Amino acid sequence: MEKSNRHENRKNEQLEQFRTDDQNQALTTNQGLKVSNDEFSLKAGVRGPTLMEDFHFREKMTHFDHERIPERVVHARGYAAHGEFEAYGTAEPFTKAGFLKKGTKTPVFVRFSTVVGSRGSAETVRDTRGFSTKFYTEEGNYDLVANNMPVFFIQDAIKFPDLVHAIKPEPHNEMPQAAAAHNTFWDFVAHNTESAHHVIWNMADRAIPRSFRMMEGFGVHTFRFINDEGKSHFVKFHWKPKLGVHSLVWDEAQKISGKDPDFNRKDLWESIEAGDFPEYEFGVQLLPEEDEFKFDFDVLDPTKLWPEEDVPVTMIGKMTLNRNVDNVFAETEQVAFHPGHVVPGIDFTNDPLLQGRLFSYTDTQLIRLGGPNFHEIPINRPVCPFHNNQRDGYNRQTINKGRVSYHPNSLANNTPAPASPAEGGYEHYQEKVEGRKVRARSESFNDHFSQAKLFWNSMSATEKQHIVEAYSFELGKCDMPIREMNIEVLANVDLELAQKVAGNIGVTPPAEGGSDVTKSSPALSQENTVKLPDTRKVGVLIDNGFDGKEIMPVLNELEASKMKYEIISETQGKVTGADGTELEVTHTFSTTDAVLYDALYAVGGPDVSKAFAKNAAKFLGEAFDHYKAIGAAQEGEKWLEAAKMLDQPGIVTTGQTTDFTKQFIEAVSAHRHWDRDVS
Ligand code: HDD
Numbered sequence: 001m002e003k004s005n006r007h008e009n010r011k012n013e014q015l016e017q018f019r020t021d022d023q024n025q026a027l028t029t030n031q032g033l034k035v036s037n038d039e040f041s042l043k044a045g046v047r048g049p050t051l052m053e054d055f056h057f058r059e060k061m062t063h064f065d066h067e068r069i070p071e072r073v074v075h076a077r078g079y080a081a082h083g084e085f086e087a088y089g090t091a092e093p094f095t096k097a098g099f100l101k102k103g104t105k106t107p108v109f110v111r112f113s114t115v116v117g118s119r120g121s122a123e124t125v126r127d128t129r130g131f132s133t134k135f136y137t138e139e140g141n142y143d144l145v146a147n148n149m150p151v152f153f154i155q156d157a158i159k160f161p162d163l164v165h166a167i168k169p170e171p172h173n174e175m176p177q178a179a180a181a182h183n184t185f186w187d188f189v190a191h192n193t194e195s196a197h198h199v200i201w202n203m204a205d206r207a208i209p210r211s212f213r214m215m216e217g218f219g220v221h222t223f224r225f226i227n228d229e230g231k232s233h234f235v236k237f238h239w240k241p242k243l244g245v246h247s248l249v250w251d252e253a254q255k256i257s258g259k260d261p262d263f264n265r266k267d268l269w270e271s272i273e274a275g276d277f278p279e280y281e282f283g284v285q286l287l288p289e290e291d292e293f294k295f296d297f298d299v300l301d302p303t304k305l306w307p308e309e310d311v312p313v314t315m316i317g318k319m320t321l322n323r324n325v326d327n328v329f330a331e332t333e334q335v336a337f338h339p340g341h342v343v344p345g346i347d348f349t350n351d352p353l354l355q356g357r358l359f360s361y362t363d364t365q366l367i368r369l370g371g372p373n374f375h376e377i378p379i380n381r382p383v384c385p386f387h388n389n390q391r392d393g394y395n396r397q398t399i400n401k402g403r404v405s406y407h408p409n410s411l412a413n414n415t416p417a418p419a420s421p422a423e424g425g426y427e428h429y430q431e432k433v434e435g436r437k438v439r440a441r442s443e444s445f446n447d448h449f450s451q452a453k454l455f456w457n458s459m460s461a462t463e464k465q466h467i468v469e470a471y472s473f474e475l476g477k478c479d480m481p482i483r484e485m486n487i488e489v490l491a492n493v494d495l496e497l498a499q500k501v502a503g504n505i506g507v508t509p510p511a512e513g514g515s516d517v518t519k520s521s522p523a524l525s526q527e528n529t530v531k532l533p534d535t536r537k538v539g540v541l542i543d544n545g546f547d548g549k550e551i552m553p554v555l556n557e558l559e560a561s562k563m564k565y566e567i568i569s570e571t572q573g574k575v576t577g578a579d580g581t582e583l584e585v586t587h588t589f590s591t592t593d594a595v596l597y598d599a600l601y602a603v604g605g606p607d608v609s610k611a612f613a614k615n616a617a618k619f620l621g622e623a624f625d626h627y628k629a630i631g632a633a634q635e636g637e638k639w640l641e642a643a644k645m646l647d648q649p650g651i652v653t654t655g656q657t658t659d660f661t662k663q664f665i666e667a668v669s670a671h672r673h674w675d676r677d678v679s
Pocket of ligand 1 (some may be wrong): 214
């Protein structure tokens, strides 16, 4: 299959050697033998038993029987794309990493994921999203295995199996799928107050992103940058999407899970196919080593963020995703990320969560990908050469020549030879460490609520309302005493929040509590994000007899503003305007749904059927309740009037304004109109 948007880079050239196109080829066995018949097994007589000697049947069936591999123990549901990263050069004073030198272009492969659900689960569930990037640099692969939230549930990796056991479906009945709204997770939360900060992020709108293209990414841990002089800076990594950070509303997200469980991957795939390449800026927060203790929290604590107002994010490059995969299993499923895949200039800190991750990721690939040679799978290969004395193992593909597979040696001139740091050899940062061996948590990790409160303080009234509703939903799905226990914990974050949730879930509201933190970080609120019309999708409800002279300029203008539209009507085929204008119908009311659009444009026609009017009313009601922009012309305006939706924020009609198209585009760009009365 030739891809129209194939973008040349070293990784793509490398992958090309492994691609195969079966089209127009003779059908063969895996041994290359041409096959004469692929419909019937070899039998002793047409009505007789299948014969053991039917090697074609045996090979075909055996391969099929072994097609599945274990899904990822977390982040099983994911979707990926190729792209390119280009460095601005602004990181050069702080890191010697070659791929961050000005103008350097590096091929990347990015996999987005949900955490909890299995490989076939719905995508718009309430969950953290994974955001993993493999940079195929000239100095080896660098993996930034990030999430769309800047903090994590736990402070020490030894708790990770407990966290995951608690949040996954309960083992006795394997329910619920891809959801945290159940007893075992909230039992865990109540007993691990360090999770309070990540939990409030999960209850906020970021846990239901509108698109992978509209999510931030965070490396979470504090890492180190090391520069040419060997000086270390602490660093936090950020991805900032060009389109801003936008979310669905909960009711909508749940409905999409049924209407289109592939909503997020489809959005990514289609955007890339259409040439609307997702873009993210890569940013860093930097902290000189001397400032390690200047905060009222420990910089090694992964439940803490650095407010962007205190430590600004410096942009150091831009990533563009420009090519879909050829084969999801070969690439997306077999890609193996690891936070320990680093390059010179990037190093670790003693964050106890990061330290544990450095073990877990290789270990999981061994079971998932079946042995120690997973680095040879095409998607995982570095683009630079790799040489060492590791040998053999299941599925080894490299044919290492020569008799030497040990170091040091004289028979091969002591090669492959280690390189000095000056020659590019990786040298671990020589941090001084001393202490007793203890199983303990540092006291500097004991504040579990201040930043949860900081997050709460930073939210707009609407975002706060959503958080209250999310806690009420999740805890409302739990039993006593889990609900009570969690209200007690929540009271440590914010009293009003705890009281409101308690009131909703039949728990006696607490009388006192709440953190006394008054600080807020405006960067955390999605109200303050970028708002653009680009790639917003409008559903056009339209029937025969529409006024082409009015409608076509609007549709053209939407496209000129980089928006997308789909024509929705009663039957597939074409709708024809009164002036003969024809529009190809993309969907009928039954093959799509209002929840799948950012906005609706209600047009109708002079003779719509009762069924059309009923469906249109349903679509408009849904879009209205989800605070979406609605534009209306002709018949559509009457529908809005009948439903008493006129004169509400985000409703734009040709009857009310002479500047319809501009106002409608602005209304769509705003994403949602929270000040609308949907009661
Ligand atoms: Fe993890 C997968 C992100 C903590 C153990 N993790 C995985 C993926 C992402 C993250 C995005 C999916 C990778 C892919 O697309 O293939 N994980 C994080 C972040 C964490 C984090 C941002 C905290 C800052 N993870 C974490 C801990 C452990 C793990 C503490 C264990 C000690 N994570 C894994 C894993 C997975 C994984 C079990 C499953 C599949 C895989 O690694 O390749 O090893």
